[in-house]
């Protein structure tokens with residue numbers, strides 16, 4: 292069931308009964324579809340092992356893949372961090388004060404006895420303080436329960452899609468992934484559209500586990516430290532934490548995705564000529580391409596990286612729904628702003 296977060300299309304104040312229904316469901320050990328500024332999450336009480344197990348089951352996700360835990364922002368996320376984390380290095384504190392609430396997840400040493408199921412058995416925990424006001428309304432309600440009800444410190448929420456599929460950026464996407472029984476809070480289309488930047492803060496230096504809208508340069512400027520890549524880390528240590536968002540093949544639509552530069556795309560279109568439409572191919576490109584096929588599904592990718600990120604998963608879903616067999620995508624520029632979009636497209640094509 293989809294519940295609107297706001298009172299009406301004209302009235303952007305929160306519908307208190309929607310927020311309360313979501314908080315009640317989480318408190319009772321249930322699951323909700325939670326809007327965030329990146330993608331929709333499938334949320335459960337991070338300290339409730341039974342509830343977290345339902346998240347893994349609903350997604351079809353292996354139980355040893357840790358989930359991101361979302362915390363309330365009223366105090367900059369600090370009390371949530373204190374609840375879940377054993378200790379926070381100074382560079383991680385700087386990153387929190389620079390980017391929270393926002394699309395940044397920090398992997399931190401976990402305090403023994405808390406969030407164990409959400410952490411998938413690891414001794415670290417991924418924490419994020421989301422910027423979406425509706426997510427924050429639910430998180431705050433959980434920290435301020437009605438008399439006699441327990442306080443919930445964090446909501447474990449992976450992206451609300453079945454394992455390995457494209458992440459949802461609207462309430463309707465969540466419903467089509469996970470069904471109508473799930474309570475889904477509709478906070479509108481996600482503004483950013485790709486998942487948070489993940490930085491491992493348990494290794495003495497910041498390590499980038501997953502690129503997102505916040506760039507490496509922004510991270511380095513905020514904490515005054517060089518951000519290591521996973522490859523640089525691998526040179527130092529042999530045990531890397533699991534991160535399913537970092538599996539080679541992930542974010543995959545049903546159609547096969549192929550990445551090409553504009554020249555290769557144009558050559559392929561020229562070769563197929565008028566038959567390209569019949570071949571079940573869709574094209575998603577920034578460049579203006581020429582085709583003499585009227586049936587070809589040709590979607591223009593925005594020239595700005597943030598606009599492309601915003602629509603990326605929705606476009607992949609749309610093209611999938613048209614039933615095309617192949618999606619040819621123009622590879623994004625090799626610049627810092629495009630790293631997050633490139634990463635998701637490379638995984639979708641793996």
Ligand code: TXA
Nearest residue numbers: 329332357358415416417449450486487532534535536
């Ligand atoms: O933008 C986002 O981060 C979205 C929204 C819903 O907040 N959430 C999201 O969660 O993408 P998920 O579970 O799909 O991706 C979480 C990633 C996974 O790759 C997971 O393995 C990694 O974070 N992660 C979580 N806790 C970790 C830990 N303790 N150590 C290493 N990686 C961790």
Ligand code: MG
Nearest residue numbers: 449450458536
């Ligand atoms: Mg995911």
